Amino acid sequence: MSATTHHDALLETPLLETPLLQTKGLTRRFGGLVAVNNVDFTLRQGEIHAILGPNGAGKSTLINLLSGEFPPSEGEILFQGQPIQGKKARQIARMGIGRSHQKTNIFPRLTCLQNCQLAARIHLGGVFGSWRSRHRAREVNERALEVLETCQLVHRAHTPASAMSYGEQRQLQIAMVLATAPKLMLLDEPMAGMGREETAQVTELLKGLSDRYPLVLIEHDMDSVFRLADRITVMVDGCVLETGPTAQIRASERVRDVYLGRHHEESAA
Ligand SMILES: Nc1ncnc2c1ncn2[C@@H]1O[C@H](COP(=O)(O)OP(=O)(O)OP(=O)(O)O)[C@@H](O)[C@H]1O
Numbered sequence: 598m599s600a601t602t603h604h605d606a607l608l609e610t611p612l613l614e615t616p617l618l619q620t621k622g623l624t625r626r627f628g629g630l631v632a633v634n635n636v637d638f639t640l641r642q643g644e645i646h647a648i649l650g651p652n653g654a655g656k657s658t659l660i661n662l663l664s665g666e667f668p669p670s671e672g673e674i675l676f677q678g679q680p681i682q683g684k685k686a687r688q689i690a691r692m693g694i695g696r697s698h699q700k701t702n703i704f705p706r707l708t709c710l711q712n713c714q715l716a717a718r719i720h721l722g723g724v725f726g727s728w729r730s731r732h733r734a735r736e737v738n739e740r741a742l743e744v745l746e747t748c749q750l751v752h753r754a755h756t757p758a759s760a761m762s763y764g765e766q767r768q769l770q771i772a773m774v775l776a777t778a779p780k781l782m783l784l785d786e787p788m789a790g791m792g793r794e795e796t797a798q799v800t801e802l803l804k805g806l807s808d809r810y811p812l813v814l815i816e817h818d819m820d821s822v823f824r825l826a827d828r829i830t831v832m833v834d835g836c837v838l839e840t841g842p843t844a845q846i847r848a849s850e851r852v853r854d855v856y857l858g859r860h861h862e863e864s865a866a
Contacts, residue, residue, distance in 0.1 A: 617677060619673075633669075641828075646814070649829055656785075676692060696783035697774050709769055750772060783812075784815070786815055786816055819857075
């Protein structure tokens with residue numbers, strides 16, 4: 598007998614509610630190159646949605662469009678039903694879309710705690726008037742400690758980021774996104790460059806966060822993707838090849854022919 602989990606129930610629910618995030622006909626051109634081509638994408642509440650595809654498929658560009666790093670050439674992006682295309686990255690971050698980049702972008706000389714305080718401070722509004730500053734400083738500190746606890750980094754609170762292992766630095770990056778109190782997270786290859794043990798640790802961390810923080814995830818580590826994702830969208834040459842629940846994508850011959858087969862051959866080589 599198999600137990601029905603929250604995520605099983607979520608996958609079987611028809612989409613009646615407004616999606617947390619949705620794109621319609623999203624397109625981004627760089628000169629003559631169509632990096633993202635007419636993409637319809639939906640992220641539901643409480644869901645981890647992985648984006649797969651070979652190098653150059655347009656995955657990072659899609660994330661960059663969602664986070665406002667680039668404006669789309671065409672199409673719509675709806676966050677909680679409201680159009681956000683054309684808004685600046687900072688505005689989108691303030692609305693609650695937190696993102697991490699492929700490369701680690703932490704402040705190496707600051708401690709783990711200071712990095713999180715900085716992220717929380719930016720979210721809470723930067724420089725404060727003196728009458729509010731003490732209260733805000735306490736709020737920032739509490740938020741920073743809370744996310745270090747969530748990411749199991751409290752023991753590293755006073756360690757300079759540069760003295761932490763690569764895996765811990767990637768974990769810190771996730772903590773910094775959480776410090777901005779996001780309504781959803783966009784993570785671009787959070788496990789890139791990690792060893793097997795660190796990858797497993799971050800996979801479990803993200804799994805534990807998914808109910809509170811819906812997630813769009815680009816990741817090449819298939820074990821992690823299959824463990825984490827409720828749904829998968831496979832992109833090839835800027836277009837959506839297939840999108841659906843993880844089991845459907847795993848079983849898809851088209852996906853296997855175009856991506857998974859090739860990926861496994863590359864990984865084995
Ligand atoms: N700022 C840019 N200017 C010009 N071309 C770009 C830019 N960003 C991405 N591209 C091009 O758009 C295409 C899609 O790139 P993108 O980085 O989105 O792919 P990806 O699927 O994330 O690949 P990878 O797995 O290698 O990170 C590529 O051909 C890339 O060279």
